[in-house]
Amino acid sequence: MSPDVLIQRARDMVPTLISRAKQAEEQRVVPAETVKEMEEAGFFRVLQPKLYGGYEMDPQVFYDICMTLAEGCMSTAWIYGVIGVHNWQIALFDPRAAADVWKDDSNVRIASTYMPKGQVTPVEGGFRFSGRWGFSSGCDHCDWIFLGGLIFTDGQPPEYRTFLLPKSDFEIIDTWHTMGLKGTGSKDIVVKDVFVPEYRTHRGLDGFMGTNPGRDTFTADLYKLPFGQIFVRAVSSAAIGGLQGALNTFLDFAKVRVGDMGNKTSEQPPAQLAAADAALAIDEMKLILHRNFDVLMGKIRAGEALTDIEQRVHFRAQAAQVVDRCAKHAYALFSACGGRGIFTDFPLHRYLFDIYAARGHYANNPDQFGRNYGAMLLGRENTDVFI
Numbered sequence: 001m002s003p004d005v006l007i008q009r010a011r012d013m014v015p016t017l018i019s020r021a022k023q024a025e026e027q028r029v030v031p032a033e034t035v036k037e038m039e040e041a042g043f044f045r046v047l048q049p050k051l052y053g054g055y056e057m058d059p060q061v062f063y064d065i066c067m068t069l070a071e072g073c074m075s076t077a078w079i080y081g082v083i084g085v086h087n088w089q090i091a092l093f094d095p096r097a098a099a100d101v102w103k104d105d106s107n108v109r110i111a112s113t114y115m116p117k118g119q120v121t122p123v124e125g126g127f128r129f130s131g132r133w134g135f136s137s138g139c140d141h142c143d144w145i146f147l148g149g150l151i152f153t154d155g156q157p158p159e160y161r162t163f164l165l166p167k168s169d170f171e172i173i174d175t176w177h178t179m180g181l182k183g184t185g186s187k188d189i190v191v192k193d194v195f196v197p198e199y200r201t202h203r204g205l206d207g208f209m210g211t212n213p214g215r216d217t218f219t220a221d222l223y224k225l226p227f228g229q230i231f232v233r234a235v236s237s238a239a240i241g242g243l244q245g246a247l248n249t250f251l252d253f254a255k256v257r258v259g260d261m262g263n264k265t266s267e268q269p270p271a272q273l274a275a276a277d278a279a280l281a282i283d284e285m286k287l288i289l290h291r292n293f294d295v296l297m298g299k300i301r302a303g304e305a306l307t308d309i310e311q312r313v314h315f316r317a318q319a320a321q322v323v324d325r326c327a328k329h330a331y332a333l334f335s336a337c338g339g340r341g342i343f344t345d346f347p348l349h350r351y352l353f354d355i356y357a358a359r360g361h362y363a364n365n366p367d368q369f370g371r372n373y374g375a376m377l378l379g380r381e382n383t384d385v386f387i
Contacts, residue, residue: 003061009041010068017072024183047088053106056220063237070241074354075183077238079138085234086110091218094199111142118149126197137186160204169194180357221300228386232319239326246351250333274332312387320369
């Protein structure tokens with residue numbers, strides 16, 4: 001399998017995703033046949049360990065697939081980004097965790113919601129675990145789940161961990177009625193006093209420091225990346241593809257549209273500027289995405305430790321800006337459509353609202369992560385471990 005083949009397969013799927021976008025929106029879940037087709041195309045194997053049939057490709061391939069899929073349906077791309085990155089994260093766990101998930105079928109998928117909502121009680125061999133979490137994207141298509149929780153120890157700061165549970169240990173509650181990303185089916189998850197063995201947990205600090213339990217089994221350079229770098233791009237990159245989808249829609253419309261007052265949209269300065277600015281922004285954001293992972297992977301392959309915290313904070317802040325930037329450009333395209341843009345059968349508004357919905361994710365807050373980066377530039381200490 002090669003990256004070019006995978007990306008072309010994603011490109012070939014775009015017209016189908018466009019045709020299914022309304023269905024996904026109305027049913028509030030990506031169609032099962034779409035997920036099956038992504039599985040058959042090999043998309044979920046991009047970051048998966050070779051030990052379980054994966055390709056262990058560089059993350060740039062993963063994000064290129066995600067951005068391409070988003071040109072057709074951003075909800076589909078969003079759940080691909082979230083579910084697909086879990087096949088990377090499980091390589092950070094004790095290897096017994098991956099064996100539990102993939103021992104019978106290497107196509108089994110993992111959902112997540114990383115909110116630190118879990119109530120955790122240490123017991124012999126592991127933890128008793130309960131709680132309720134929101135925003136579990138694509139959970140209807142998954143048989144396992146990652147859930148966030150805090151372990152409190154007297155005299156110590158709380159320790160964040162990710163807990164891995166099988167489907168038999170959690171309940172899905174349908175709360176997903178939203179203005180955007182409707183097809184992601186990002187429903188609530190409820191867990192009632194189950195046992196999670198120690199080996200099916202992963203410490204956030206290990207992800208930050210690169211001291212993951214799986215490092216001696218899953219030795220590919222890919223798994224030496226910090227969790228905070230790879231995950232945040234999994235929930236922002238779909239917006240870049242969504243903006244491209246909005247631009248494609250706008251260009252098809254604006255090239256031929258003549259307004260009620262006889263004006264050609266293609267001759268209007270706001271339309272021309274909106275199209276140019278969006279195209280330039282997409283190119284820039286893709287270049288930055290690729291450059292950042294070229295740098296990180298280059299350091300890893302050269303045997304260099306990723307100890308440049310300011311650089312990691314810089315990359316983190318750039319990831320946090322993506323969706324906000326996409327939202328501004330998508331709105332400019334929408335505004336240049338005139339009255340036609342407000343009708344529900346006009347497809348541009350779906351991209352617009354999906355990008356707006358993505359902005360609500362904690363990881364896509366440019367102010368919080370921009371302030372941390374600016375504070376470091378001004379001589380203050382970094383306050384973020386999710387880098």
